[in-house]
Amino acid sequence: MKRRLLISVLSLFLLTGCQLASDGPEEGQLVGVYFTTDVVSIPGTELEVDNISSAGSISLTEGQPGGRLYAQELNDETGDIYYDFPGLNGVAFYQIPVVGEDGQVRSIQENNQAIQERHLSTAIEDGEETSTVKGVLYAPTWGEQKCLFANLIYQTEDGKVYLEATPDAFDCASMLEEGAYVGYTWSSTTMVETSEGTKTSGLVFEYGYHGKNPVKKVVFTQMTADHQPISTGEYPVDQMPDSFEVDPDAAYILAESHCINGQGVSYVDRILLDRNDQDDRTFTTYVQEIPGILSRRTTTILWEEVGE
Amino acid sequence: MKIKWLPILLAMTLLSGCQLAQEDTVVSDTEDRLIGLFVTKDQRASVDAALGEDGRYYATVETRTNINPSTGEEFTNEVYTFPDLEGMYYYFIIDRSDPEVVSSITGPNEGVFDQGTAYGTGTGDEAVLYASFYVAREDDMTIIHGNPIYMTEDGQVYIASGGPGFSFSDTEDEGSMGSVTQSQTTTLTVGDETEEWSITAKASIAFRSVPHTIVLLQMDDQGNCLHRTAFDPGQAPERLTPEEKTAYFIVESWGTKASGEPTTIREIVDRDETNLITWYLLDNGFFMNQVTYLDWEG
Numbered sequence: 358m359k360r361r362l363l364i365s366v367l368s369l370f371l372l373t374g375c376q377l378a379s380d381g382p383e384e385g386q387l388v389g390v391y392f393t394t395d396v397v398s399i400p401g402t403e404l405e406v407d408n409i410s411s412a413g414s415i416s417l418t419e420g421q422p423g424g425r426l427y428a429q430e431l432n433d434e435t436g437d438i439y440y441d442f443p444g445l446n447g448v449a450f451y452q453i454p455v456v457g458e459d460g461q462v463r464s465i466q467e468n469n470q471a472i473q474e475r476h477l478s479t480a481i482e483d484g485e486e487t488s489t490v491k492g493v494l495y496a497p498t499w500g501e502q503k504c505l506f507a508n509l510i511y512q513t514e515d516g517k518v519y520l521e522a523t524p525d526a527f528d529c530a531s532m533l534e535e536g537a538y539v540g541y542t543w544s545s546t547t548m549v550e551t552s553e554g555t556k557t558s559g560l561v562f563e564y565g566y567h568g569k570n571p572v573k574k575v576v577f578t579q580m581t582a583d584h585q586p587i588s589t590g591e592y593p594v595d596q597m598p599d600s601f602e603v604d605p606d607a608a609y610i611l612a613e614s615h616c617i618n619g620q621g622v623s624y625v626d627r628i629l630l631d632r633n634d635q636d637d638r639t640f641t642t643y644v645q646e647i648p649g650i651l652s653r654r655t656t657t658i659l660w661e662e663v664g665e
Numbered sequence: 666m667k668i669k670w671l672p673i674l675l676a677m678t679l680l681s682g683c684q685l686a687q688e689d690t691v692v693s694d695t696e697d698r699l700i701g702l703f704v705t706k707d708q709r710a711s712v713d714a715a716l717g718e719d720g721r722y723y724a725t726v727e728t729r730t731n732i733n734p735s736t737g738e739e740f741t742n743e744v745y746t747f748p749d750l751e752g753m754y755y756y757f758i759i760d761r762s763d764p765e766v767v768s769s770i771t772g773p774n775e776g777v778f779d780q781g782t783a784y785g786t787g788t789g790d791e792a793v794l795y796a797s798f799y800v801a802r803e804d805d806m807t808i809i810h811g812n813p814i815y816m817t818e819d820g821q822v823y824i825a826s827g828g829p830g831f832s833f834s835d836t837e838d839e840g841s842m843g844s845v846t847q848s849q850t851t852t853l854t855v856g857d858e859t860e861e862w863s864i865t866a867k868a869s870i871a872f873r874s875v876p877h878t879i880v881l882l883q884m885d886d887q888g889n890c891l892h893r894t895a896f897d898p899g900q901a902p903e904r905l906t907p908e909e910k911t912a913y914f915i916v917e918s919w920g921t922k923a924s925g926e927p928t929t930i931r932e933i934v935d936r937d938e939t940n941l942i943t944w945y946l947l948d949n950g951f952f953m954n955q956v957t958y959l960d961w962e963g
Contacts, residue, residue, distance in 0.1 A: 608929075631931055633929070
């Protein structure tokens with residue numbers, strides 16, 4: 358188990374608040390954010406890049422507001438509901454209430470490996486409930502760095518989920534240090550009728566972009582208890598296996614992640630995976646499933662022989 | 666809605682002692698402020714037996730010489746200590762004299778393997794103080810108590826008995842962890858304004874097997890062992906100059922589980938680390954950390 362010293366440099370913290378009240382078609386409740394690496398083109402909305410600040414923030418000019426892209430409600434292989442936006446290749450981050458067949462309301466959240474440090478909390482004060490959903494995208498500090506657009510996701514009263522193209526974006530090319538962070542907050546409130554009167558229900562989405570040095574390859578060296586190497590396996594990060602079978606004689610694995618920092622300097626990050634440590638049953642790295650966004654890739658470490 | 670959150674992580678930030686009550690600055694005008702916890706395995710024999718008639722055990726101010734684990738430089742500072750008490754403790758004295766900048770002064774916090782403070786504002790100001798300790802397993806149930814440490818307005822520090830506790834059963838082993846938490850809500854006066862402030866102090870305790878030997882291995886970037894040193898727990902050198910080709914250390918702690926089975930705890934220390942830590946058992950059943958400064962440039 359390796360001790361890590363987290364160095365947080367350039368912690369830029371930008372917070373913006375947003376209230377939903379506006380005129381026009383039925384307004385929905387804020388339920389999430391959909392991240393893309395290109396401006397989302399929705400019929401009826403034209404967005405142009407207006408300005409890119411040195412800190413990375415991008416402002417866009419909204420030509421003709423009001424365009425919506427409605428999501429499809431689908432079921433995954435386990436039967437769980439998820440929402441997909443046709444034609445878009447991005448990362449969803451949402452907390453959407455759904456009424457089940459039994460009439461009970463439950464929350465549906467995204468299931469992808471690109472949202473990190475996800476956390477949901479609820480605070481109740483004076484009978485009014487506020488839920489806060491937090492999540493982070495890891496942006497590479499080197500290599501393919503993209504502008505990330507945070508398009509807001511809403512849900513209408515009758516349950517339709519839609520997306521509106523965002524007027525805000527962030528240029529991750531300014532993210533040069535691991536640990537650098539830029540955060541945003543969007544919130545909404547609704548009035549809920551209860552037996553005790555009208556109550557305010559709030560939902561807050563806190564999201565941000567966290568700089569992370571990308572990994573090029575991972576090397577697993579299996580070692581005996583007296584530190585003799587048994588075998589070495591080298592994997593490009595996008596070819597990490599789903600599982601790794603360990604030699605019965607291996608006491609530990611030296612896992613070396615060959616990384617590159619924001620200045621283009623290569624270095625090796627090492628950890629030990631120990632047979633006797635219950636926390637060392639998986640190894641996690643990060644790979645660009647979508648260029649410009651790092652997603653988790655987890656490898657199960659099979660310390661026992663398969664079939665035992 | 667704007668939310669302010671100021672996370673503060675302090676690892677071994679040792680400064681001289683601080684008197685919080687100063688004119689023209691923040692004043693706590695309700696009760697003595699919670700600043701940490703004193704953790705015991707034998708509450709009755711330790712804290713309870715040492716309390717004064719006022720139910721308090723007052724700290725002693727001590728001047729100590731330490732090595733900065735990041736730079737290797739020596740420095741002296743004043744800390745609060747509790748001589749004659751068996752147990753482990755930590756404290757953080759949060760400085761609110763400048764409302765725009767929140768900082769804290771930490772104690773010696775020896776034997777701690779994870780510590781810090783977090784400060785935020787929501788419905789009111791909130792501060793969370795936390796630290797983790799290792800303890801050796803006993804044949805019988807292990808009972809842990811967390812006694813609150815307070816600081817008065819005039820800067821006196823004391824322990825009050827009666828904090829929360831929990832127990833480990835005799836069937837639990839290495840890795841088992843429990844925690845004690847003490848909370849307080851107090852009011853601060855800043856100029857003409859008052860504000861509510863809640864403080865939570867948490868101590869987490871984890872079982873660790875007792876080591877009989879510590880082994881340091883210096884490895885090159887090909888995984889070859891360049892140098893091997895073994896010593897008794899508690900006998901690690903204060904400073905160490907690695908071999909020129911050393912890419913990383915493997916620190917092994919050889920011990921025995923409760924079942925009698927041998928066990929080895931391994932940790933890796935890379936070149937970007939300025940120190941390594943080994944652990945040894947104290948007579949009070951808790952573990953103490955020993956820091957070895959690594960002079961990579963030497």
